[in-house]
Amino acid sequence: MKQIQLGQSNLKVSDIALGCMRMSSLEISEAAKVLDASIAGGINFFDHADIYGGGESEVVFSKAIKELNVSRENLILQSKCGITKQGFNFSKGHIVDSVDGILKRLDTDYLDLLVLHRPDALMEPEEIASAFNELEKNGKVRQFGVSNQNPQQIELLKTAIEQPLVVNQLQFGLKHTGMLDEGFNVNNIYQGEQPSAGLLEYSRREKMTIQAWSPLQYGYFEGVFIGHEKFPELNAALDKLANKYEVSSSAIAIAWILRHPAKMQVLLGSMNVSRIESMIKATDVYLTHEEWYDLYKVAGNILP
Numbered sequence: 208m209k210q211i212q213l214g215q216s217n218l219k220v221s222d223i224a225l226g227c228m229r230m231s232s233l234e235i236s237e238a239a240k241v242l243d244a245s246i247a248g249g250i251n252f253f254d255h256a257d258i259y260g261g262g263e264s265e266v267v268f269s270k271a272i273k274e275l276n277v278s279r280e281n282l283i284l285q286s287k288c289g290i291t292k293q294g295f296n297f298s299k300g301h302i303v304d305s306v307d308g309i310l311k312r313l314d315t316d317y318l319d320l321l322v323l324h325r326p327d328a329l330m331e332p333e334e335i336a337s338a339f340n341e342l343e344k345n346g347k348v349r350q351f352g353v354s355n356q357n358p359q360q361i362e363l364l365k366t367a368i369e370q371p372l373v374v375n376q377l378q379f380g381l382k383h384t385g386m387l388d389e390g391f392n393v394n395n396i397y398q399g400e401q402p403s404a405g406l407l408e409y410s411r412r413e414k415m416t417i418q419a420w421s422p423l424q425y426g427y428f429e430g431v432f433i434g435h436e437k438f439p440e441l442n443a444a445l446d447k448l449a450n451k452y453e454v455s456s457s458a459i460a461i462a463w464i465l466r467h468p469a470k471m472q473v474l475l476g477s478m479n480v481s482r483i484e485s486m487i488k489a490t491d492v493y494l495t496h497e498e499w500y501d502l503y504k505v506a507g508n509i510l511p
């Protein structure tokens with residue numbers, strides 16, 4: 208498994224991580240198998256959020272990991288907060304309380320990373336900074352990041368936050384390419400639905416790692432495009448490359464994300480051991496320039 212440096216931190220992380228959003232539906236023993244296969248394949252990074260399964264995903268994870276006897280220092284644990292039943296909340300009280308809940312559910316003393324889940328329109332950078340300082344000082348959180356934020360929102364946070372923002376977690380995959388489409392259509396009439404204000408270039412320049420979420424979903428995570436009858440050309444192209452590189456078509460779709468020079472980290476969402484094992488192989492596939500562009504186009508995108 209390839210390792211990448213996470214943003215400006217000193218963390219070396221697997222370029223493929225396991226997203227634990229869907230873990231709450233598993234029995235502890237099933238979750239242990241998923242985690243065992245992931246770790247055996249070289250994954251050292253696990254993404255959570257306080258809202259996944261209403262907190263139950265974190266609980267299942269911590270119980271399952273205990274069955275494996277893995278030492279805490281060998282795991283990089285990230286969780287997110289800021290989504291509430293009412294909307295979004297980045298107030299100091301909410302952030303600090305959320306971390307306490309996360310640590311309790313994960314049964315650990317510290318988080319390697321805390322990520323703000325979705326931008327809160329009412330956010331006050333100074334208040335967030337104060338929460339981050341407190342969490343860092345008392346050793347509860349080591350690094351910080353954001354999710355679903357554009358460069359302007361990040362720059363606003365940076366007016367007060369002292370720690371580097373290490374990651375930005377964003378939806379990205381062959382059927383969700385807004386970040387790329389915009390770059391291909393500078394100064395053109397562009398009908399894309401996701402103007403993202405130079406996110407890719409900004410992330411590279413600012414050394415923030417993009418964590419690609421829902422890498423195999425189409426639309427706003429409506430379903431998986433792999434093998435879906437709606438996307439015959441894309442699947443034919445994926446199958447052809449899968450044959451060439453002797454991996455699964457899902458692995459090719461993951462390799463397409465990893466091929467981008469932004470050096471993204473992919474968050475796999477599968478809770479199926481054999482699928483996870485097959486997708487981990489993407490780390491060793493390096494698509495050619497031509498293959499990368501061909502996939503972008505057969506996914507339904509038009510180049511100018």
Ligand SMILES: NC(=O)c1ccc[n+]([C@@H]2O[C@H](COP(=O)([O-])OP(=O)(O)OC[C@H]3O[C@@H](n4cnc5c(N)ncnc54)[C@H](OP(=O)(O)O)[C@@H]3O)[C@@H](O)[C@H]2O)c1
Binds near residue numbers: 355428433
């Ligand atoms: N920051 C955010 O706002 C945000 C939002 C959403 C997600 N996330 C993160 O991103 C992670 C991944 O999201 P996701 O679960 O939507 O990602 P995904 O990897 O695109 O989708 C995984 C889902 O697709 C299913 N699936 C069906 N066919 C598959 C195939 N051939 N290969 C692989 N999976 C297949 C999986 O089922 P099986 O389990 O049966 O394989 C699983 O339910 C989450 O766990 C979370 O950490 C972040």
